[in-house]
Amino acid sequence: xxxxxxxxxxxxxxxxxxxxxxxxxxxxxxxxxxxxxxxxxxxxxxxxxxxxxxxxxxxxxxxxxxxxxxxxxxxxxxxxxxxxxxxxxxxxxxxxxxxxxxxxxxxxxxxxxxxxxxxxxxxxxxxxxxxxxxxxxxxxxxxxxxxxxxxxxxxxxxxxxxxxxxxxxxxxxxxxxxxxxxxxxxxxxxxxxxxxxxxxxxxxxxxxxxxxxxxxxxxxxxxxxxxxxxxxxxxxxxxxxxxxxxxxxxxxxxxxxxxxxxxxxxxxxxxxxxxxxxxxxxxxxxxxxxx
Amino acid sequence: xxxxxxxxxxxxxxxxxxxxxxxxxxxxxxxxxxxxxxxxxxxxxxxxxxxxxxxxxxxxxxxxxxxxxxxxxxxxxxxxxxxxxxxxxxxxxxxxxxxxxxxxxxxxxxxxxxxxxxxxxxxxxxxxxxxxxxxxxxxxxxxxxxxxxxxxxxxxxxxxxxxxxxxxxxxxxxxxxxxxxxxxxxxxxxxxxxxxxxxxxxxxxxxxxxxxxxxxxxxxxxxxxxxxxxxxxxxxxxxxxxxxxxxxxxxxxxxxxxxxxxxxxxxxxxxxxxxxxxxxxxxxxxxxxxxxxxxxxxxxxxxxxxxxxxxxxxxxxxxxxxxxxxxxx
Numbered sequence: 041x042x043x044x045x046x047x048x049x050x051x052x053x054x055x056x057x058x059x060x061x062x063x064x065x066x067x068x069x070x071x072x073x074x075x076x077x078x079x080x081x082x083x084x085x086x087x088x089x090x091x092x093x094x095x096x097x098x099x100x101x102x103x104x105x106x107x108x109x110x111x112x113x114x115x116x117x118x119x120x121x122x123x124x125x126x127x128x129x130x131x132x133x134x135x136x137x138x139x140x141x142x143x144x145x146x147x148x149x150x151x152x153x154x155x156x157x158x159x160x161x162x163x164x165x166x167x168x169x170x171x172x173x174x175x176x177x178x179x180x181x182x183x184x185x186x187x188x189x190x191x192x193x194x195x196x197x198x199x200x201x202x203x204x205x206x207x208x209x210x211x212x213x214x215x216x217x218x219x220x221x222x223x224x225x226x227x228x229x230x231x232x233x234x235x236x237x238x239x240x241x242x243x244x245x246x247x248x249x250x251x252x253x254x255x256x257x258x259x260x261x262x263x264x265x266x267x268x269x270x271x272x273x274x275x276x277x278x279x280x281x282x283x284x285x286x287x288x289x290x291x292x293x294x295x296x297x298x299x300x301x302x303x304x305x306x307x308x309x310x311x312x313x314x315x316x317x318x319x320x321x322x323x324x325x326x327x328x329x330x331x
Numbered sequence: 332x333x334x335x336x337x338x339x340x341x342x343x344x345x346x347x348x349x350x351x352x353x354x355x356x357x358x359x360x361x362x363x364x365x366x367x368x369x370x371x372x373x374x375x376x377x378x379x380x381x382x383x384x385x386x387x388x389x390x391x392x393x394x395x396x397x398x399x400x401x402x403x404x405x406x407x408x409x410x411x412x413x414x415x416x417x418x419x420x421x422x423x424x425x426x427x428x429x430x431x432x433x434x435x436x437x438x439x440x441x442x443x444x445x446x447x448x449x450x451x452x453x454x455x456x457x458x459x460x461x462x463x464x465x466x467x468x469x470x471x472x473x474x475x476x477x478x479x480x481x482x483x484x485x486x487x488x489x490x491x492x493x494x495x496x497x498x499x500x501x502x503x504x505x506x507x508x509x510x511x512x513x514x515x516x517x518x519x520x521x522x523x524x525x526x527x528x529x530x531x532x533x534x535x536x537x538x539x540x541x542x543x544x545x546x547x548x549x550x551x552x553x554x555x556x557x558x559x560x561x562x563x564x565x566x567x568x569x570x571x572x573x574x575x576x577x578x579x580x581x582x583x584x585x586x587x588x589x590x591x592x593x594x595x596x597x598x599x600x601x602x603x604x605x606x607x608x609x610x611x612x613x614x615x616x617x618x619x620x621x622x623x624x625x626x627x628x629x630x631x632x633x634x635x636x637x638x639x640x641x642x643x644x645x646x647x648x649x650x651x652x653x654x655x656x657x658x659x660x
Binding site for chain 1: 399401404405406407408409411412413415416419420431432435436438439458459460461469504505506507510533
């Protein structure tokens with residue numbers, strides 16, 4: 041069970057990193073993610089079938105996500121459409137684009153080598169074989185996290201954080217707040233599409249409906265992570281988001297293994313989610329009393 | 332942090348408790364995990380039939396098999412997590428997967444563990460990569476396909492509506508199970524003197540508008556097993572009735588609701604057939620890899636006499652003896 045949770049949690053952790061940028065840093069409710077997640081998956085699936093090395097398809101998936109973010113950003117900043125709406129517009133359009141890219145609603149890649157099943161993974165000794173998938177996912181997630189951490193420390197990253205917190209700082213530095221937002225959306229959706237591509241490689245099929253509810257899962261992960269570890273100042277928010285994602289998937293897995301009725305699954309997940317949030321708050325209160 | 336730790340501890344306890352409540356001592360019990368992709372009539376019938384088919388072959392629930400039934404509620408990520416739980420945690424002896432994404436998720440996890448996967452309600456196993464192009468199986472996986480009886484349906488429409496020229500088909504673009512029957516319709520249409528006009532929709536809410544565009548162009552509507560369209564069947568029937576165009580269904584439930592007629596397959600029977608295949612694997616008569624996937628050969632003609640009367644459609648004598656009146660008690 042732990043292995044399954046870690047695999048799923050780490051993949052969705054990449055997604056949480058993306059949402060961390062839009063929701064937490066830019067304060068932008070970006071609905072594009074519900075479509076950029078399957079976009080990354082579609083690109084990865086189709087290119088894998090055409091014989092491209094799976095690792096490269098991840099990069100192409102990321103690029104496609106960045107383009108999706110660029111479009112949302114362009115609609116919002118240049119066409120002056122409200123944030124929520126510009127995300128909805130891109131999300132709607134991408135639904136058709138995703139179907140066009142994939143050619144059909146479900147593209148299996150069972151027949152070809154994937155990132156997690158290649159000559160390389162087959163050559164590994166048996167004891168590591170079971171863990172090779174989770175190790176590879178961990179490496180990808182860590183790479184994404186470290187690169188994002190590094191980026192946030194650069195001048196551009198600083199501007200990005202300023203754009204969400206205090207927009208006038210950006211303007212004072214005579215930088216265009218709009219282009220900073222667009223860059224943020226591009227990075228965020230690139231990460232989301234990367235998550236979709238990794239998911240596709242792991243589950244070995246693309247399905248047009250795999251994006252449904254992505255935004256909710258990502259948001260829940262970010263909120264769980266950042267709430268639970270609010271007082272852990274040494275911990276980076278990127279780490280919090282990834283751990284939040286693992287906890288969220290843990291909740292879902294728990295609800296499944298408790299043998300919940302299918303109809304009650306979402307309710308149980310919501311209750312567990314709430315419990316974690318409340319636990320996080322109780323801890324915060326206590327700290328305040330001590331202070 | 333203490334509270335959090337306490338909470339985690341409580342969660343862990345819950346899990347342990349729940350696993351304690353399951354009887355582990357019965358060694359002879361075979362564990363069969365069932366992943367059903369979504370909750371709806373046909374898929375429920377498949378599951379029911381599967382359990383019955385196994386029982387006929389001597390695998391009775393509670394006596395020598397236990398079923399762990401999970402429903403993914405049409406959520407791919409959840410289907411994947413269920414598959415991982417059934418394979419790695421529950422260590423099931425066999426997985427039954429109902430509908431395409433469930434089967435793909437199950438096979439993804441079960442393939443390496445050599446746990447047989449038996450699927451059902453999959454329109455196109457080859458297209459879903461669950462079977463090879465030469466109809467052999469790629470691994471320990473086999474099952475049954477629910478490909479529609481498209482040709483029988485066209486013959487039936489031709490018999491009931493001798494003057495009809497165009498058939499309208501509504502389909503949800505996100506549903507893979509539509510691709511193959513829709514292509515079959517288009518391929519076979521000229522043989523029976525029909526033209527197919529199809530309209531794709533993205534969601535149920537698009538159906539009224541799509542119908543407004545579609546109905547004036549066609550002589551009748553024929554349904555696929557499209558989950559969204561079937562859910563909105565009352566809207567389809569009402570609009571079609573206002574336009575004076577009959578609607579043909581794809582299975583019995585739709586005819587009960589007011590479609591004129593359908594050449595449909597019986598999902599309960601499909602499930603039973605799947606259950607019998609599973610029993611062969613459990614008995615060791617053959618491995619899943621060696622049993623080719625099966626389709627159901629027979630379709631049944633279901634008719635709704637009230638709906639036929641509405642449109643003044645007569646049942647030709649040669650069809651009358653095999654027609655099943657769904658309204659008859």
